[in-house]
Amino acid sequence: MTSFRLNIPNLITLARLLAVPFAVWLIIHAHIMAAFWLLIGAGISDALDGYIAKHFDLRTVIGGYLDPIADKALLVSVLVALGHAGYIDSWLVILIVFRDAVVVCGALLYQVLFQDLHVRPLISGKVSTALQFVFVATVSGVAGYGIAADAALIVFSYLVAAATIYSGASYVVIWGRKVTAMEPGE
Secondary structure, three states, rough: EOOOOOOOOOHHHHHHHHHHHHHHHHHOOHHHHHHHHHHHHHHHHHHHEEEEEHOOOOOOOHHHHHHHHHHHHHHHHHHHHHOOOOOOOOOHHHHHHHHHHHHHHHHHHHHHHHOOOOOOOOOOHHHHHHHHHHHHHHHHHHHHEEEEEEEEHHHHHHHHHHHHHHHHHHHHHHHHHHHHHHHHHH
């Protein structure tokens, strides 16, 4: 893995990051169909940059950081915009943003205290993020196409909430165990 090259996968990731303000603008200004297609394009670009990086040995250190930042920035920003526009219940928006804040703050605290943070996403975190992305894309698609799917979206929102809670709790438990193992006995 090379360090700081800016290559095609990194440029694709950077374009996804730069699309965040545009996606939020589209949602806030009621261009929900355009936002839906932008999200679909973002999902395709995420798969494409990963494929290119792995299969052409173009993985970089900067790409390893930039890709999850772009994904989270897009997901959280779109989630908040959809919540603000009334497409997603505020309790779910708050839950997801809170979980992400806990994970980020926990990682920073762990680094400050122990200077030994090795970030490896958990499977529960990947599943939670994937469900969240599919959820926001589904919400924007349903809203954009005028599909009546209220009951299905309610069930989906509870599934996303459960995955989010499980994922957040998993990180807290793992870091708690690490902290307990590193602290001297009393």
